[in-house]
Amino acid sequence: MAPVLQTRNLTKRFGGFAACSDVSLSVEQGARHALIGPNGAGKTTLINLLTGFLEPSAGEVLLKGETVTRLGQHQRVKRGLVRTFQINQLFAEMTVLESVTLSVCERLGLGWSWWKPVGSHGAAVDEAAELLDTLRLLDVAHEKTRNLAYGKQRLIEIALALASKPQVLLLDEPAAGVPTGESRELFETIGRLPRDVTILLIEHDMNLVFRFAERITVMVGGAMLTEDVPEAIANDRRVKEVYLGEALDG
Ligand code: ADP
Ligand code: MG
Numbered sequence: 001m002a003p004v005l006q007t008r009n010l011t012k013r014f015g016g017f018a019a020c021s022d023v024s025l026s027v028e029q030g031a032r033h034a035l036i037g038p039n040g041a042g043k044t045t046l047i048n049l050l051t052g053f054l055e056p057s058a059g060e061v062l063l064k065g066e067t068v069t070r071l072g073q074h075q076r077v078k079r080g081l082v083r084t085f086q087i088n089q090l091f092a093e094m095t096v097l098e099s100v101t102l103s104v105c106e107r108l109g110l111g112w113s114w115w116k117p118v119g120s121h122g123a124a125v126d127e128a129a130e131l132l133d134t135l136r137l138l139d140v141a142h143e144k145t146r147n148l149a150y151g152k153q154r155l156i157e158i159a160l161a162l163a164s165k166p167q168v169l170l171l172d173e174p175a176a177g178v179p180t181g182e183s184r185e186l187f188e189t190i191g192r193l194p195r196d197v198t199i200l201l202i203e204h205d206m207n208l209v210f211r212f213a214e215r216i217t218v219m220v221g222g223a224m225l226t227e228d229v230p231e232a233i234a235n236d237r238r239v240k241e242v243y244l245g246e247a248l249d250g
Helices: 041-049 071-078 089-093 096-108 116-132 152-164 180-191 206-212 230-234 237-249
Strands: 003-014 019-024 026-028 032-037 058-063 082-084 168-172 198-200 215-220 223-228
Touching: 003 041, 003 198, 019 026, 019 041, 019 215, 032 041, 032 206, 041 082, 041 096, 041 168, 058 089, 071 198, 096 116, 096 152, 116 152, 152 168, 152 180, 168 215, 180 206, 206 230, 215 230, 223 230
Parallel strands: 032 198, 032 215, 082 168, 168 198
Antiparallel strands: 003 019, 003 026, 003 058, 215 223
């Protein structure tokens, strides 16, 4: 299968310090790919380079074989490279279905009418309801987003990202701050997303990583240490040393 997302020698320096150094990553179409590594490994920096939030010092980002290195964040989203964002004040006050319908309307270039019931937004509301069904959020469709449990709010952030029909969905610690019981359910739901969405995620809970990922890239000190299937990563001596070191430090 062809890679949908690639980096070539991607580097980000802050002053003399390389937070991301010569990273050449390849994410296959439909992948369930995890990015792991100890704190400060450069994982978030890499995601920020992928989305265009940060400009690289060197190297390239390619989406479906075409360079997007010099495109802004919005242009990358339009091409299907999407990350989640925290629910803003506006969405917090809307119902779940309204929030997702508004996001679908934005993608379709359809107007959103505050004075009309959400059901009058035609195809957009159908698509939003389908998304909520996929994420098992239909039962809270008419609840205000801010009233939901933390784990459910993270799912809504994913629903809002999916409303822009991404090719690649980037998730930076989607379960951060979510209670353990909810985080497992959150990951199961992420795991059930349709395969036409490629997923690259950062997660430090190894139980969640190994349950979700089919491919794992390990970063250390800004560089890629290795990449392989989970079984091989679990048995990699260098990876064990990195995590042993972290456990001893902590
Ligand atoms: P991770 O997500 O793997 O924990 P980060 O990508 O957040 O790691 O950070 C990698 C390294 O780069 C860290 O040492 C961090 O302090 C440094 N870093 C990240 N962003 C900046 C910045 N804007 N300016 C200077 N240093 C940064
Ligand atoms: Mg991080």
